[in-house]
Amino acid sequence: MILCGLTGSIGMGKSTTLAMFEEEGAAVWDADAAVHRLYAEGGAAVRPVSERFPGVLGEDGGVDRAALGKEVLGNKEALVELEAIVHPLVRQDQEAFLAQARADVAVLDIPLLAETSxxxxxxxxxxxxxxxxxxxxxxxxxxxxxxxxxxxxxxRQLPESERLKLADYVVRTDRGLEEARQEVRRIMLALREKNRLS
Structure with missing residues (x-):
């Protein structure tokens, strides 16, 4: 299985692009969806996050992301503490996904891939x-x-020029959905060929 890291800054169209990879047959993992699961009622992050940041527990029993955002946005120390709680749980979610993935290509959406090396x-x-x-x-x-x-x-994010230096492939989402979809198809063909030859 080819393991593909998908990344991009906020607003670049990662979610739309990830859906295109899924349409082409890739197994996909969405970081934001994983965090939603962790923050939902009964999620693994609810207790440790609400203990560290009192007042962020929502009426539904999960973490209120808007309230949490007010606590950590612009507060570097609080953000580091939150990441120390959540990032290991996110990684566990990734590993569980990969253990079950049954596809020739797996695409993981990692928003801060560049920033976290x-x-x-x-x-x-x-x-x-x-x-x-x-x-x-x-x-x-x-x-x-x-x-x-x-x-x-x-x-908190690297300049776009630095992120692009890591790219094996680039998908532009500002030239229309069809052009982006065609690029995803080209990438999938290349990855499947790489998988076949490896």
């Missing part, structure tokens, strides 16, 4: 990118997003 874990890295103006328009259209919040998120 994880490129060496993967056979190939795919970077999803888009024009800066397109990205900003997409992100600021999200509910509750502000320029200040976007700035705080981007401050």
């Amino acid at each position: 994880q490129a060496e874990r993967f056979d190939v890295v795919v970077v999803v990118t888009a024009d800066e103006e397109v990205r900003q328009e997409r992100v600021l259209a999200r509910p509750g997003m502000t320029d200040a919040k976007l700035g705080a998120i981007l401050a």
Whole structure:
């Protein structure tokens, strides 16, 4: 099985691209979906996160991500503490996914792949990118997003030029869905050929 790391900055279109890989037959793992599972009622992160950050437990028994965001955004120390709790649980979720995956290509969405030096874990890295103006328009259209919040998120991420240096393949999402889909198909063909020859 070829292990592919999919990454990109906020608003670049990772979720859409990941869905395209799934449509082409890849087994896919979504980091955001994993965090949602961990934060949902009964999730493995609920108790340790709510103990460290009192007041973030929602009425549904899970972690209220908006309340948690207010606690950690712009607070480097709190963010480090949160990541120390959540990242090992996310990695366990990844490993469970890989143990069950039955496909010739597995694609893992790792938003901070570059920032956390994880490129060496993967056979190939795919970077999803888009024009800066397109990205900003997409992100600021999200509910509750502000320029200040976007700035705080981007401050934790590498410049796009640095992320692109890690790429074995690049998918642009600002030229229309069909062009992005065609690029995903080309990548899948290349990965399957690589798998066949290995």
